[in-house]
Amino acid sequence: MGVRLGARRRQGAEDDLAVAHEINVTPFIDVMLVLLIIFMVAAPLATVDLGVDLPASTAVPQPRPDKPVYLTLQSDLTLAIGESPVTRDALDGALQSATGGNRDERIFLRADKAVSYGDLMAVMNLLRNAGYLKVALVGLDGRDAP
Numbered sequence: 001m002g003v004r005l006g007a008r009r010r011q012g013a014e015d016d017l018a019v020a021h022e023i024n025v026t027p028f029i030d031v032m033l034v035l036l037i038i039f040m041v042a043a044p045l046a047t048v049d050l051g052v053d054l055p056a057s058t059a060v061p062q063p064r065p066d067k068p069v070y071l072t073l074q075s076d077l078t079l080a081i082g083e084s085p086v087t088r089d090a091l092d093g094a095l096q097s098a099t100g101g102n103r104d105e106r107i108f109l110r111a112d113k114a115v116s117y118g119d120l121m122a123v124m125n126l127l128r129n130a131g132y133l134k135v136a137l138v139g140l141d142g143r144d145a146p
Contacts, residue, residue: 075112092130
C-alpha cells in the first residue's frame with residue numbers, strides 16, 4: 001500500500017520538494033527542558049545547612065552622634081529607650097519624643113544575647129511601622145568580647 005503525493009513522477013526527474021529555510025527548534029527545546037530538570041534537581045543539593053556562631057565585630061567603630069537614641073530589647077523581651085522602660089504600644093510616641101519627631105534620625109538597637117532572632121525582627125518591624133528606617137544594630141567590639 002503506497003501513497004502518491006502530487007502528480008505522477010517522470011522517470012529521471014528531480015525531486016520537486018521545496019527546501020525548507022526554517023530552523024527546527026524541537027531539539028533545542030528538548031535540550032533546554034533537560035537542562036531545566038537537571039538544574040531543578042541540583043539546586044536544592046547545593047545548599048548546605050550549617051550552624052552559625054557569629055563572631056564579634058573587629059571593625060573600627062563608627063562615630064556616634066552626641067546624644068544617640070538607644071532602643072534596648074532585654075532578655076525578658078521588655079523594651080527601653082535610653083534607661084526608661086516603654087511598652088510596645090507606646091513605642092511610637094516615645095520615639096517621637098526622644099527624636100524630636102525626626103524620623104530620619106538613626107535608632108541604635110541593642111538586644112540581649114538570649115533574645116531570639118524572631119523577637120529582634122518583631123522589634124525592627126515595629127520601628128519600620130513607626131517610620132524609623134535608619135536602624136543600627138549595636139554589638140560588642142571585638143576587643144571587648146570575652
